[in-house]
Amino acid sequence: MPIAKLTTDERKKLVEPLKNNEWELVDGRDAIKKKFKFNDFNEAFGFMTRIALQADKVDHHPEWFNVSVGAKRSQTNSSLRLNSILNLQVYNNVEITLATHECQGLSVRDVDLANFIDSIYKRQ
Numbered sequence: 001m002p003i004a005k006l007t008t009d010e011r012k013k014l015v016e017p018l019k020n021n022e023w024e025l026v027d028g029r030d031a032i033k034k035k036f037k038f039n040d041f042n043e044a045f046g047f048m049t050r051i052a053l054q055a056d057k058v059d060h061h062p063e064w065f066n067v068s069v070g071a072k073r074s075q076t077n078s079s080l081r082l083n084s085i086l087n088l089q090v091y092n093n094v095e096i097t098l099a100t101h102e103c104q105g106l107s108v109r110d111v112d113l114a115n116f117i118d119s120i121y122k123r124q
């Protein structure tokens with residue numbers, strides 16, 4: 001049986017709670033996305049590693065982007081200037097989009113993976 005897109009009722013029950021937890025619908029496409037912020041690359045990649053292991057286990061994969069945004073709250077202006085002079089970027093942001101390619105939209109697999117991701121995310 002191919003995987004089914006979520007019905008309207010399922011969206012109310014399963015996707016609404018995710019929207020209350022900073023997941024958003026993607027424009028022009030049946031998918032959800034969320035931005036996650038960390039103190040540094042090490043924390044961001046640790047988070048991605050745990051998701052990668054789960055994705056492999058359940059055979060459902062995120063589309064994601066690991067970018068450098070902002071800086072540690074503890075960083076002073078002069079250390080930020082030094083970082084930009086030395087080009088030391090802090091790749092501390094992870095943006096994740098979830099959709100099921102097989103049904104070209106949201107399925108229960110995206111809901112499950114989103115809930116797993118939220119369960120391991122430690123807000124900074």
Ligand SMILES: C[C@H](O)[C@H](O)[C@H]1CNC2=NC(N)=NC(=O)C2=N1
Binds near residue numbers: 062099
């Ligand atoms: C053959 C394999 O099961 C499929 O390609 C899986 C792998 N991971 C997947 N991930 C996502 N996000 N959607 C899919 O439809 C999907 N299909």
